[in-house]
Amino acid sequence: MRVAIVGAGFSGIECAHRLRLAGHEYTIFERSDDLGGVWNDNTYPGAACDVPSYLYSFSWAQRRDWSRPCSPQAEIQRYLREVAERDGILARIRFGCEIAEAHWDERALSWTLTTAAGERHVADALVLACGQLNRPAYPDIPGADAFAGPAFHSARWDHDVDLRGRRVAVIGTGASAIQFVPVLAQQAARVDLYQRTAPYLLPRRNPAYPAAVRTAIRRVPGLQRLRRYGMWGVMETFILGYTKLPPLKAAFRLWSAGFMRLQLRDREVRRKVWPRHEFGCKRILFSSTYLPALQRPNVEVVTERVERIDADGVRTADGVHRPVDAIVWGTGFHADEPVVPLRVHGAGGGELQAAWRDGARAHLGITVAGFPNLFLMYGPNTNLGVGSIVAMIEAQAGYVVSALALLARAGGGALSVRPEVERASTEAVQTRLDGSVWTRCQSWYRKDGDGRVVGNWPGFMLEYVRAVAHADAADFQLVGAPSAEEATPPSAPAPAG
Structure with missing residues (x-):
């Protein structure tokens, strides 16, 4: 089959790898000038993964020469490029090619993709590997456009x-700010950090591997596998605390509180940055350098609401005006609208954004009723509060290949997940999420910050991997095939691997 993949990050590369092994043709359309997704976009000082790279990497493309446990951005992007080149994927990526619209043709049983430049491409199946963290979010603050200095996300x-020797306003204290603020605090003359919500933190020491450790990783049989499964177990233990064992979550909270109190010697700073929400309802952040940076004499944490921005500074609700030379927005992404601005039109012209008006939803986070031969990678409710999203992505790619195998056995037509299956699937996920820790505060896991949880999977990584191990023929209807309209496709064996 001809498969179009939108996005060349971890998801797109993993899906391309599995499609190649299954014998399908594919093209990846990437709007940027390089691959990597978030690891191409986020080049801020200090950018790095907060999951160890031996787990945050493909199971089929393991490296034993990472420079440190949690690798920096450039090293992760270099890894993705090496993998894509070695697997023949790089040659099949069209860079600088943004897909603006996708339309399902019910007669031809194919997808027509239109680029921002007006070019058209046809594919039998469409995989949206756009990710959840690709569109920067900017707060609606009066006067932001009037600022005369440089301002960027x-x-x-x-x-x-x-920014060396300059006065900088940082607005936002999310996962990115946790990494770049310590670097910025050492370079700038002054940093004003505008905080809306204080995060919980846990320690992260990330020294370079000593030579002896690097040698052991390369040469000791089974050590890499042991590290991967060991860290997988640690992550699942966090999820156990979040979902089934409250005393375990309480222990993690005590660990965080003890670590933060130990680092926060300045009582005034401690008062400002002490979290007020329930542990785990927002993303737990890992850093051993962030809190010390906030206590530097050239850093001020501002908790008053930003009222407006003018040509030379930021004014807060208490009437204080702080002059600055530059503004850095650390305000996150539009995570609850995973495919915007791409417009996707399915059967009967129905639009995906309209179907998701009350929040994105999909069967197992992968298929959407009314959109035949459409598959999502890192779709709704497949994010993790703690864990490696690469494990989820690999499972989803296997599911896509399994679904295409069902279609091949049917001998024609297209697969469309049954509406009742999607409804039951998403309702089951929401039932598990109702009253969970992720509903206890505002976060990017939820629609519009405080609505339905559209980001997170409610259980373990292993549970999800098993749930999507193969596509179930009974979940789909076969549409458009001669003499097989609305039929269930014949079953296919689960794919190997």
Whole structure:
């Protein structure tokens, strides 16, 4: 089959790998000038993964020469490029090619993709590997456009702007700010950090591997596998605390509180940055350098609401105006709208954004009723509060290949997940999420910050991997095939691997 993949990050590369092994043709359309997804976009100082790279990497493309446990951005992107080149994927990526619209043709049983430049491409199946963290979010603050100095989002870092010796306002204290603020605090003359919600933190020491450790990783049989499964178990233990064992979550909270109190010697800073929400309802962040940076004499944590921005500074609700030379937005992403601005039109012209008006939903986070031969990678409710999203992505790619195998056995037509299956699947997920820790505060896991949880999977990574181990023929209807309209496709064996 001809498969179009939108996005060349971890998801797109993994899906391409599995499609190649299954004998399908594919093309990846990537709007940027390089692969990597978030690891191409986020080049801010200090950018790195907070999951150890021996787990945050493909199971079929393991490296034993990572420079440190949690690798920096450039090293992760270099790894993805090496994998894509070695697997023949790089040659099948069309860079600088943004897909603006996708339409399902019910007669031809194919998808027509239209690029932002007006080009058209046809595919039998469409995989949206756009990710959840690709569109920067900017707060609606009066006067932001009037600021005379440089202003940019952390995911669009302007490396032409030299912030050394300058006064910088950082607005937002999410996962990116946790990493770049310590670097910025050492370079800038002054940093004003505007905080809406204080995060919980846990320690992260990330030294380079000593030579002896690097040698052991390369040469000791089974050590890499032991590390991977060991860290997988640690992550699942966190999820156990979040979902089934409250005393375990309480222990993690005590660990965080003890660590933070130990680092926060300045009582005034401690008062400002002490979290007020329930542990785990927002993303837990890992850093051993962030809190010390906030206590530097050239850093001020501002908890008053930002009222407006003018040409030379930021004014808060208490009437204080702080002059600055540059603004860095650390305000996250539109995670609850995973495919916007791409417009996707399915059977009967129905639009995906309209179907998701009350929040994105999909059967197992992968298939959507009314959109035949459409598959999502890192779709709704497949994010993790703690864990490696690469494990989820690999499972989803296997499911896509399994679904295409069902279609091959049917001998024609297209697969469309049954509406009642999607409804039951998403309702079951929401039932498990109702009253969970992720509903206890505002976060990017939820629609519009405080609505339905559209980001997170409610259980363990292993549970999800098993749930999507193969596509169930009974979940789909076969549409458009001669003499097989609305039929169930014949079953196919689960794919190997």
